Amino acid sequence: MEYMLYSTSTFVSVIQQVAIFTLFTSYEERHSLREIYLEFAMPQSLDTNRRVVLAERPNGLPNENTLRVEEGDIPQPGPGELLLRTVYLSLDPYMRGRMDDAKSYAEPVKIGEVMTGQVVAEVVSSNLNAFEPGDYVLSGSGWQDYALSNGKEVMNLGKEPQNPSWSLGIMGMPGYTAYAGLLKIGEPQPGETVVVAAASGPVGATVGQIAKIKNCKVIGIAGGADKCAHVVNNLGFDACIDHKADDFAEQLKAACPDGIDVYFENVGGKVLYTILPLLNAFARVPVCGVVSWYNLTGLPEGSDFGPAIMGTILRMKVKVQGFIIFDSFPKSTYKEFVQDMTQWLAKGEVQYKEQVVEGLENAPAALNDLLVGKSFGKVVVKVG
Numbered sequence: 001m002e003y004m005l006y007s008t009s010t011f012v013s014v015i016q017q018v019a020i021f022t023l024f025t026s027y028e029e030r031h032s033l034r035e036i037y038l039e040f041a042m043p044q045s046l047d048t049n050r051r052v053v054l055a056e057r058p059n060g061l062p063n064e065n066t067l068r069v070e071e072g073d074i075p076q077p078g079p080g081e082l083l084l085r086t087v088y089l090s091l092d093p094y095m096r097g098r099m100d101d102a103k104s105y106a107e108p109v110k111i112g113e114v115m116t117g118q119v120v121a122e123v124v125s126s127n128l129n130a131f132e133p134g135d136y137v138l139s140g141s142g143w144q145d146y147a148l149s150n151g152k153e154v155m156n157l158g159k160e161p162q163n164p165s166w167s168l169g170i171m172g173m174p175g176y177t178a179y180a181g182l183l184k185i186g187e188p189q190p191g192e193t194v195v196v197a198a199a200s201g202p203v204g205a206t207v208g209q210i211a212k213i214k215n216c217k218v219i220g221i222a223g224g225a226d227k228c229a230h231v232v233n234n235l236g237f238d239a240c241i242d243h244k245a246d247d248f249a250e251q252l253k254a255a256c257p258d259g260i261d262v263y264f265e266n267v268g269g270k271v272l273y274t275i276l277p278l279l280n281a282f283a284r285v286p287v288c289g290v291v292s293w294y295n296l297t298g299l300p301e302g303s304d305f306g307p308a309i310m311g312t313i314l315r316m317k318v319k320v321q322g323f324i325i326f327d328s329f330p331k332s333t334y335k336e337f338v339q340d341m342t343q344w345l346a347k348g349e350v351q352y353k354e355q356v357v358e359g360l361e362n363a364p365a366a367l368n369d370l371l372v373g374k375s376f377g378k379v380v381v382k383v384g
């Protein structure tokens, strides 16, 4: 299929492009670029497919050259294939890792390939018995309006599902990550102190609420007063500490007078180093992610914290276990998750906050927001 190539600045005039390349160099300025996108962006259409592809590998935070929008024909499904129209695209921190050509648990996105991502899509036409036009599905179609699928690893959500976007969040990968990581690795016991950072995000918010259901004392860590207020007032955590506060370490110590039994690791960096001296003997640390380091271009300057980290693990007999949600737990764990989470949501014991970004063209800027903490809640892109 022929795709017309659009740099991320093709939506603007030549004069504006020159302005962008000379002026839009910093992160803040790229937000102005997003406003220009909005003005010139085309919505999802019935005869064109927009695809966001990896144009070049970023060095640090992705910039305006990292992703490129291409336009082409909508593909036609062959025998045994489905045509899917993207409705919601999930934005997740792991997407930053897929932009690097580095060894990881998943293959990197190749240059020129559609950016990877889970979507909720509507079946437009189907040559497979298990799917009908109008069905909603969960699929790995990536950042594009339309995609073909052979139906493998596609979950049928039925027609008009309630809250379809929740399959990308609380009832999907992030919710399951929180559930399995906390309960199977963290093993929280009633009365213990559980600490989780990125506490207002989809994983952290769910970790803390499940820990409350398990009768733990739960301390969240989040960036800024608004997020902390949400974590305490709406999610029911016992306290939430702002990691940007000058006296963050003192506040965290005061909030954990009995030390920390479970630290659910989402962010790494300064937060991790502040947690280490507070870990109790036999603490458990599910190592889920280290988002504060995802845009590093080299090792951080300054002290080597390796000895402090390993020394703490040794002296305090801490159980540290990394996990990747796709292959670290048996299938039965997923069934338990769906059963429990469905009940908790129905009873109002778990609250869920979503941030819906309008339009595929706004996905690149929204991913950067997510990586640096400017998003609030689970981010999904309403594509069509």
Ligand SMILES: NC(=O)c1ccc[n+]([C@@H]2O[C@H](COP(=O)([O-])OP(=O)(O)OC[C@H]3O[C@@H](n4cnc5c(N)ncnc54)[C@H](OP(=O)(O)O)[C@@H]3O)[C@@H](O)[C@H]2O)c1
Binding pocket: 092, 093, 094, 173, 174, 177, 197, 198, 199, 200, 201, 202, 203, 204, 221, 222, 223, 224, 227, 243, 266, 267, 269, 271, 287, 288, 289, 290, 291, 292, 323, 324, 325, 326, 370, 371, 372, 373, 374, 375, 376, 377, 378, 379
């Ligand atoms: N292992 C797995 O299978 C698996 C599966 C899913 C997710 N994960 C990981 O789980 C973690 C949370 O994912 P999510 O989808 O729930 O993310 P998220 O909360 O939507 O977004 C990341 C959050 O991290 C925080 N953050 C960013 N830079 C930070 C820094 N320098 N210091 C402290 N906090 C910082 C920000 O929140 P604040 O503004 O509140 O600081 C930001 O909003 C990520 O590390 C992700 O990669 C792992």
